[in-house]
Amino acid sequence: MAGFKAIALTVDTPILGRREADIKNRFALPPHLVLKNFQALDLGTMDKTNDSGLASYVAGQVDRTLSWKDVKWLQTITSLPILVKGIVTAEDTRLAIEYGAAGIIVSNHGARQLDYVPATISCLEEVAREAKGRLPVFLDGGVRRGTDVFKALALGASGVFIGRPVLFSLAVDGEAGVRKVLQMLRDELELTMALSGCTSLREITRAHVITDSDRIGRSRL
CATH class of the missing domain: 3.20.20.70 (Aldolase class I)
Structure with a gap:
């Protein structure tokens, strides 16, 4: 314990809301910081989508059921x-x-x-x-x-x-x-x-x- x-x-x-501030600001972690539960996510993919890095992460980690x-x-x-x-x-x-x-x-x-x-x-x-x-x-x-x-x-x-x-x-x-x-x-x-x-x-x-x-x-x- x-x-x-x-x-x-x-x-x-269960579904992340559309966080337009994250999208506008191109949310990503600073390169010198590491968040363990983000390591499996390529935050660089946010540059190729209309979503934020956080939204992409949640979509892959949260069970919508x-x-x-x-x-x-x-x-x-x-x-x-x-x-x-x-x-x-x-x-x-x-x-x-x-x-x-x-x-x-x-x-x-x-x-x-x-x-x-x-x-x-x-x-x-x-x-x-x-x-x-x-x-x-x-x-x-x-x-x-x-x-x-x-x-x-x-x-x-x-x-x-x-x-x-x-x-x-x-x-x-x-x-x-x-x-x-x-x-x-x-x-x-x-x-x-x-x-x-x-x-x-x-x-x-x-x-x-x-x-x-x-x-x-x-x-x-």
Whole structure:
């Protein structure tokens, strides 16, 4: 064991979305870097196609027949809890619970998979409401400030995942940069809690945030 606590199974990428920025930028790894699971792929072939190197790689590595039954199969070969990453609807929340997921990560793959997909913060409450506390619901995507963490907790998240701030800080200042950005997020969250009258995470409730649906409901009164 390498100390892993769970397996996060990404379910929103059986087919990679059309990533036009990758195509426009002719995405490829710098020649001095080697990514092990890219070694079998000739990224130079992207020059001869209308796709990106990443899309070509995924097309050759991902089984498009992935289904909910595979979540059940995965449970037979590991004792680790399985978190299903890529859920944005109540319907898929019900299926995740039915097929034995230990947790849900509300994620839209950085909004890179499908144009016009809702922001994860907009989907979170629907998923959390359907989960009804039967399994933890986490939020992924768009977390940049401590206030974002506060909003997610208020809308039913058990916690959040942080991607780009950590990657950016790692690139700038290594481990020290990551520690600094995590401390910044914690400080901002604590300040937000104090200014909202919350002395503990348990005191953060739905009443602390106002969403677009709340505004629409009030305008109809």
